[in-house]
Amino acid sequence: xxxxxxxxxxxxTTFSQEELNIFDALLVSKTYPKKTFLLQEGEVCNxxxxxxxxxxxxxxIDDNGFEVILQFAIEDWWISDIAxxxxxxxxxxxxxxxxxxxxxxLAPQTKEDLLFRVPKxxxxxxxxxQRNLSATQNRLIGNIAQPAQExxxxxxxxxxxxxxxxxxxxxxxxxxxxxxxxSKIRAKIARK
Amino acid sequence: xxxxxxxxxxxxTTFSQEELNIFDALLVSKTYPKKTFLLQEGEVCNxxxxxxxxxxxxxxIDDNGFEVILQFAIEDWWISDIAxxxxxxxxxxxxxxxxxxxxxxLAPQTKEDLLFRVPKxxxxxxxxxQRNLSATQNRLIGNIAQPAQExxxxxxxxxxxxxxxxxxxxxxxxxxxxxxxxSKIRAKIARK
DNA sequence: AAAATCCATTGAACTAGATTAAGAAATGAT
DNA sequence: ATCATTTCTTAATCTAGTTCAATGGATTTT
Numbered sequence: 001x002x003x004x005x006x007x008x009x010x011x012x013t014t015f016s017q018e019e020l021n022i023f024d025a026l027l028v029s030k031t032y033p034k035k036t037f038l039l040q041e042g043e044v045c046n047x048x049x050x051x052x053x054x055x056x057x058x059x060x061i062d063d064n065g066f067e068v069i070l071q072f073a074i075e076d077w078w079i080s081d082i083a084x085x086x087x088x089x090x091x092x093x094x095x096x097x098x099x100x101x102x103x104x105x106l107a108p109q110t111k112e113d114l115l116f117r118v119p120k121x122x123x124x125x126x127x128x129x130q131r132n133l134s135a136t137q138n139r140l141i142g143n144i145a146q147p148a149q150e151x152x153x154x155x156x157x158x159x160x161x162x163x164x165x166x167x168x169x170x171x172x173x174x175x176x177x178x179x180x181x182x183s184k185i186r187a188k189i190a191r192k
Numbered sequence: 193x194x195x196x197x198x199x200x201x202x203x204x205t206t207f208s209q210e211e212l213n214i215f216d217a218l219l220v221s222k223t224y225p226k227k228t229f230l231l232q233e234g235e236v237c238n239x240x241x242x243x244x245x246x247x248x249x250x251x252x253i254d255d256n257g258f259e260v261i262l263q264f265a266i267e268d269w270w271i272s273d274i275a276x277x278x279x280x281x282x283x284x285x286x287x288x289x290x291x292x293x294x295x296x297x298l299a300p301q302t303k304e305d306l307l308f309r310v311p312k313x314x315x316x317x318x319x320x321x322q323r324n325l326s327a328t329q330n331r332l333i334g335n336i337a338q339p340a341q342e343x344x345x346x347x348x349x350x351x352x353x354x355x356x357x358x359x360x361x362x363x364x365x366x367x368x369x370x371x372x373x374x375s376k377i378r379a380k381i382a383r384k
Numbered sequence: 385a386a387a388a389t390c391c392a393t394t395g396a397a398c399t400a401g402a403t404t405a406a407g408a409a410a411t412g413a414t
Numbered sequence: 415a416t417c418a419t420t421t422c423t424t425a426a427t428c429t430a431g432t433t434c435a436a437t438g439g440a441t442t443t444t
Contacts, residue, residue, distance in 0.1 A: 062337045070329060083326045086318075122314060126278075129321055134275045136328045137262060143335055144368035145254045147400070167421065176336035181401055183423050339430070359391065373431055375393050 001029065005050050005104055008076050012124045019118045026114050027104040032097050038079075039095040045084035047105045051077050054101030055165055059094050059173070069174040072162050078128055098166055148177045149185050193221065197242050197296055200268050204316045211310045218306050219296040224289050230271075231287040237276035239297045243269050246293030247357055251286050251365070261366040264354050270320055290358055340369045341377050 002024040009015065009023070029052070032038065038056065039045050051073050058071040058079060070093065073079040084091035085108060106114070114121050142151050152175055156163050163171060168186075169179035194216040201207065201215070221244070224230065230248065231237050243265050250263040250271060262285065265271035276283035277300060298306070306313050334343050344367055348355050355363060360378075361371035369377075 060333050060337075062333070064337075066337050068333050068336045070333070083322060086322060126318065126321075129318075129325060130275060130278060133321060133325045133328060136325060136332060140328060140332045140335065141252050141254070141260050141262070143332065144260050145252075145256075145258050169421070178402055179422075180403080180424085184401090187423075341430095361391070370432060371392075372394085372433080376431090379393075 001052070002027070002104075004052060004076065008050070009121075009124050012127050013120050015118070015120065019120070022117055023114060023121070026110045027106060029102065029104055032101045032103065034097055034100050036097045036101075037094060038097065038103075039081060039084075039091055039093060041092055041094055042090050043084075044088050045081040045091050045093075045095075046107055048078055048080040048082075048085060048111065049103040049105050051075055051079060052102040052104055054097060054103075055099040055162070056095060056097045056101060057166075057170060059096070060092060061094065067173055068176070069170060072159070072166065072170075072174065074162055074165070082129060082132070098170070143176055148175060148181060149188070151175050152182065152185055153189075193244070194219070194296075196244060196268065200242070201313075201316050204319050205312050207310070207312065211312070214309055215306060215313070218302045219298060222295055222297055224293045224295065226289055226292050228289045228293075229286060230289065230295075231273060231276075231283055231285065233284055233286060234282050235276075236280050237273040237283050237285075237287075238299055240270055240272040240274075240277060240303065241295040241297050243267055243271060244294040244296060246289060246295075247291040247354070248287060248289045248293060249358075249362060251288070252284060253286065259365055260368070261362055264351070264358070264362075264366065266354055266357070274321060274324070290362070335368055340367060340373060341380070343367050344374065344377055345381075 002020070005027070006015075006020045006024065010020075015023070027050075032054075038047070038049065041061070053075060056073045056079055057069055058073075058081070059067055059069045061067050071079065079095060081091045081093045081095070083089070084093070088108065111125075115125075142154065146154070152171075155171065155175060168182060172179040172182040175182065194212075197219070198207075198212045198216065202212075207215070219242075224246075230239070230241065233253070245267060248265045248271055249261055250265075250273070251259055251261045253259050263271065271287060273283045273285045273287070275281065276285070280300065303317075307317075334346065338346070344363075347363065347367060360374060364371040364374040367374065
């Protein structure tokens with residue numbers, strides 16, 4: 001069960017089998033059915049979760065009830081509210097499974113423990129958050145500078161498998177457009 | 193000259209005078225005139241800069257020459273291209289002073305050095321990047337969910353001093369709207 | 385102090401995308 | 415199988431924001 005996550009963290013730095021064993025022993029495996037909330041607004045996020053199998057989304061609901069999707073996570077992605085997790089403050093986000101999921105969970109104290117025992121993991125988590133920041137910046141730029149159709153095509157290119165697995169209106173929400181307009185874009189693309 | 197930055201990093205964790213001395217000794221102070229490029233697309237970012245005095249901006253130019261401002265930095269902010277700095281890869285961003293600036297610079301190797309000698313600084317930099325991620329996420333959400341006028345008012349509230357100091361079209365670029373439209377929003381607000 | 389450049393405003397014409405409403409297709413539940 | 419719910423599409427109308435162009439005010443530059 002751990003080969004997958006071990007291979008993944010080894011992409012950042014090399015670890016000895018010893019170190020990976022410590023890591024694996026600290027992870028907790030859990031499964032959740034489709035449409036389960038892993039986190040709701042107001043709760044403190046007590047996990048960083050590695051997706052072994054399945055698919056989830058992080059989203060935000062604004063004052064008017066309008067939903068914005070911040071992240072999709074499929075196999076080999078991490079999902080969490082990093083700010084809430086690290087500072088142990090109430091979250092403004094929701095995290096919900098979109099398929100049955102198997103996750104490997106790391107609790108705050110356990111993470112501390114890991115970093116203390118295998119400091120090299122600092123690097124893994126720093127890279128994670130850095131990549132997240134870069135991706136979010138790129139998305140912000142795209143949202144400002146590109147029209148919806150280009151953003152959609154870029155999404156398909158970047159996440160070819162995700163777009164097969166999830167309802168289309170989630171993609172619209174991620175792109176920051178209405179589901180109706182996404183439908184029109186698709187019709188227009190198909191016509192060619 | 194260092195009281196300012198020392199007070200600032202002390203907000204995250206407490207440091208002994210000893211530790212702060214090590215930190216200060218590794219910083220390089222430089223001044224730059226207005227409209228100087230600290231970083232240009234294609235270059236590898238070799239600094240994380242703390243703004244002692246002055247004002248700078250980070251921006252991106254897309255394929256059509258369209259400019260998007262990612263960050264403003266005034267006194268007590270850090271400015272850098274974190275991804276380029278950490279991975280020593282070419283940057284896609286520009287960083288330019290908007291006023292005469294005094295900066296305290298940290299080079300990649302020097303930062304390594306600092307983290308090795310005073311590991312507690314890991315926390316300072318982790319908090320920095322985390323705050324950056326949260327801010328970028330909030331901006332993305334705002335850009336998707338809020339109309340331009342609300343974003344502008346939120347900007348004024350969040351950065352009351354910045355809006356006094358910089359040309360208005362930069363604010364428009366930050367908000368993701370045309371300068372003309374910002375002008376109209378302002379006229380509408382003033383009319384009330 | 386004049387010239388040159390940059391900056392902000394205004395208005396008219398236009399467009400990308402939202403909203404509303406309705407029906408069709410797909411998926412799930414009993 | 416069928417009923418219900420969710421999802422996708424299409425079309426009409428509407429609006430927030432863009433683009434273009436013209437003007438006057440500020441700043442720099444010489």
